[in-house]
Structures are given as C-alpha cells and as structure tokens.
Amino acid sequence: MKLIQTPQDLAINGATPAFEQPLHVGRPNIGSRDAFLKFAEQILDRHWLSNNGPMVQEFEQRVADYHDVKHCVAMCNGTVALEIAIRALGLEGEVIIPSYTFIATAHALHWQAITPVFADINPATHTLDPEAVRCMITPRTTGIIGVRLWGRSVPVEALQTIADEHGLKLMFDSAHAFGCSYKGTMVGNFGACEVLSFHATKFFNTFEGGAVLTNDDKLAETMRLMRNFGFSGMDNVIHPGTNGKMIEIAAAMGIVNLDAITGMVEANRSNYLVYREELSGLPGIRLLSYDESERNNYQYVVIEISEECPATRDQIIQSLHAENILARRYFWPGCHNMKPYRELYPHAGLVLPNTKQVADRVVLLPTGTTVDAGTIQTVTSVIRVFVEDKA
Numbered sequence: 001m002k003l004i005q006t007p008q009d010l011a012i013n014g015a016t017p018a019f020e021q022p023l024h025v026g027r028p029n030i031g032s033r034d035a036f037l038k039f040a041e042q043i044l045d046r047h048w049l050s051n052n053g054p055m056v057q058e059f060e061q062r063v064a065d066y067h068d069v070k071h072c073v074a075m076c077n078g079t080v081a082l083e084i085a086i087r088a089l090g091l092e093g094e095v096i097i098p099s100y101t102f103i104a105t106a107h108a109l110h111w112q113a114i115t116p117v118f119a120d121i122n123p124a125t126h127t128l129d130p131e132a133v134r135c136m137i138t139p140r141t142t143g144i145i146g147v148r149l150w151g152r153s154v155p156v157e158a159l160q161t162i163a164d165e166h167g168l169k170l171m172f173d174s175a176h177a178f179g180c181s182y183k184g185t186m187v188g189n190f191g192a193c194e195v196l197s198f199h200a201t202k203f204f205n206t207f208e209g210g211a212v213l214t215n216d217d218k219l220a221e222t223m224r225l226m227r228n229f230g231f232s233g234m235d236n237v238i239h240p241g242t243n244g245k246m247i248e249i250a251a252a253m254g255i256v257n258l259d260a261i262t263g264m265v266e267a268n269r270s271n272y273l274v275y276r277e278e279l280s281g282l283p284g285i286r287l288l289s290y291d292e293s294e295r296n297n298y299q300y301v302v303i304e305i306s307e308e309c310p311a312t313r314d315q316i317i318q319s320l321h322a323e324n325i326l327a328r329r330y331f332w333p334g335c336h337n338m339k340p341y342r343e344l345y346p347h348a349g350l351v352l353p354n355t356k357q358v359a360d361r362v363v364l365l366p367t368g369t370t371v372d373a374g375t376i377q378t379v380t381s382v383i384r385v386f387v388e389d390k391a
C-alpha cells in the first residue's frame with residue numbers, strides 16, 4: 001500500500017498504483033475454513049449431497065431464527081427464489097418495481113411473461129417512492145416488489161396501504177438486507193414474503209444461494225413444492241415446479257458464515273465509520289448514511305458525487321481504477337435502459353428522473369472483512385487528493 005499525499009503520487013499521473021493486487025468491491029466474507037472443511041467431510045461421509053439434506057434443514061432453521069420469522073425456504077440462488085416467490089403469489093400481468101435495482105428483479109418477472117413496470121425512487125433513500133408507485137398502477141397490475149437496496153429502509157407501511165387499496169400483492173427483494181431490521185423488526189416479516197440472496201458478493205454468502213422468508217404457512221408449503229419439481233413423496237407430483245434446491249455444501253458454508261456473522265457486521269461497521277470520517281467535508285461527495293437505530297449489515301459503502309464536486313463521478317472512478325481500487329458504478333444506467341427493457345419501454349426514463357440522478361451519481365467503495373482501516377485511508381486519500389487537485 002502506497003501513501004497518497006500529493007497529485008504527483010496518483011497513478012493517473014504516472015506514479016505506481018497504490019495497490020499491487022486489485023481491491024474489489026464485493027470480495028466474499030468467509031467464516032472459519034476449518035469448520036467448513038469439517039462439514040464438507042461430513043457431507044461426503046453421509047453421501048447426501050442435495051435434496052433437503054440435514055445441512056439445508058439446519059441452515060433454514062437458523063436463518064429463520066436469526067430473522068425472527070416462521071419460515072425460511074432455501075433455494076439455489078436469489079433469482080430463482082424471486083421467480084418462485086412471484087409465481088407462488090400468483091402474480092401476473094404487470095408488477096411494479098424500481099428500475100434502480102439489480103437486473104434480476106426485472107428478469108424474474110419478464111422470464112415468466114409478467115411485465116415489470118418501473119416506478120421512480122426517493123433520491124434520499126434510493127428505494128421506491130410510494131407516490132410514484134401509485135402513478136404506475138393500471139387495471140393489469142397485480143403486485144409490487146419493493147427492493148431493500150443497500151439494505152436500506154423501504155416505506156413498508158405506505159406500500160402496504162397502496163397494495164391493500166388496490167388489491168395487490170406486496171413482496172420484497174431483500175437480496176441486500178440479510179440481518180437488517182426495519183423499525184426494529186427483522187427483514188423477512190414484511191409483505192407476503194421477502195427474498196434473500198446468498199451470492200458470493202453479498203454480505204452473507206453460501207457460494208450461490210438464496211431464500212424466501214415468510215410467516216405464511218401455506219405460501220411456504222407451496223414454495224417448498226415448487227423448488228423440488230412439485231414432488232410430494234417419491235413418485236407423486238402434485239404441483240408445477242422447477243429445480244430451486246439449495247445443495248448441502250452451500251448450506252454448510254451458510255452455517256459457517258452464520259457463526260462468524262457478528263464479526264462480519266463489526267468489520268463492515270468500523271469500515272463504514274472510517275469512510276464517514278475520512279470523506280467528511282469533501283465538496284459534492286455524500287456518503288449514504290446508515291440509520292444506527294436499526295440492525296444493519298453495513299455491506300454497502302455508497303457515495304454520491306453531485307455537481308458541486310470539482311471532479312465528475314466517472315473521473316473519480318478512473319482515478320481509483322488507476323490505483324487498482326476497483327470501485328464501481330452500480331445498477332447504472334437503471335434496468336429501464338438495458339436492452340430488453342429499453343426495447344419494451346423506450347420512454348420509461350421520462351417518469352424516472354430520480355433514478356437517472358442517483359444512477360449517474362453513485363459509486364460503491366470496497367469494504368468487507370478483507371478491508372482494513374489503513375486500506376480505506378489510502379482509498380479516501382486518492383479521492384481527496386484527486387478532487388482537491390481538480391478544484
């Protein structure tokens with residue numbers, strides 16, 4: 001790691017990069033290797049690799065307990081979990097979602113011939129604006145999927161009121177929100193159900209994986225059937241289905257990571273606090289704050305670069321990349337600007353001004369258990385020196 005103090009120290013000006021190895025956003029958080037390898041031995045000894053094995057059953061129980069929710073239905077990934085939840089809820093026609101989300105939220109609908117309709121977000125929170133949702137309701141609308149982007153809060157009550165008024169189903173894409181709370185209640189307890197992702201880059205991973213959390217017994221039962229081809233017993237298929245099963249080795253990783261979760265939250269939180277301290281006072285750079293009265297996983301360090309900043313967002317990303325700091329735009333330029341949806345709705349952007357503003361401003365900075373305070377000080381000094389040099 002190299003000290004960056006003057007513009008001449010910046011790699012973008014020809015100096016050597018601050019980091020020899022690239023520093024990525026979304027490097028996996030991994031618990032005890034020994035514990036994981038011991039579980040792997042047990043799985044091999046049992047010869048039970050998939051199909052609702054003991055690891056998956058224990059994992060589901062522990063994730064449900066952690067979120068204080070009745071059911072956790074574990075799946076092979078978050079996208080299939082979304083698809084199954086959407087289908088189990090009987091959504092069809094049109095479903096309202098934000099455009100500012102990972103593309104899987106839109107694809108999970110489109111994949112099953114449901115039209116995603118994009119509503120704008122609140123620029124302060126980056127999550128759905130209830131009034132914008134209200135404007136997008138048509139006679140074909142059957143549901144709303146709120147996305148807990150960056151694990152931040154979604155206006156649950158306002159969305160539930162709209163859903164109730166119009167007879168719509170409400171569910172949440174909570175892929176970013178493992179271990180987070182809303183007004184003191186854990187994620188998983190809102191709407192009809194909430195979907196988690198355990199992809200390697202998420203706060204909490206099972207290599208690949210996902211789950212649906214719900215308090216609805218019947219919905220959980222339906223989703224359990226659907227993730228296993230609709231099988232009820234050995235030779236009896238009683239429901240349409242797909243293959244959404246989580247495998248044993250993934251559940252083992254999940255259990256190991258659950259055992260390490262307190263340390264992961266602490267590492268992320270202390271990183272967030274260092275970023276907050278180091279970035280304060282820089283003109284036009286806002287760090288998206290966490291509400292410390294809630295449970296948070298602190299996985300996403302999100303900054304917004306506004307016009308008041310002497311450097312543009314993309315210039316700042318370039319200066320970081322030159323130092324081998326692979327900071328990233330995220331969810332830019334919004335789902336509605338990606339080919340499949342741009343062709344469907346060429347004019348969607350007209351009602352998504354906040355989506356555009358946020359997508360054009362956001363940068364994600366590296367954090368996680370593999371990043372320490374010294375590393376963050378180097379990252380922030382690159383930004384500071386670059387921005388001050390432009391001023």
Ligand SMILES: *Cc1c(COP(=O)(O)O)cnc(C)c1O
Nearest residue numbers: 077078079102104175197198199
């Ligand atoms: C990661 C993610 C998904 C998809 O989860 P996978 O496990 O990668 O399939 C869905 N929605 C959002 C918001 C995500 O970030």
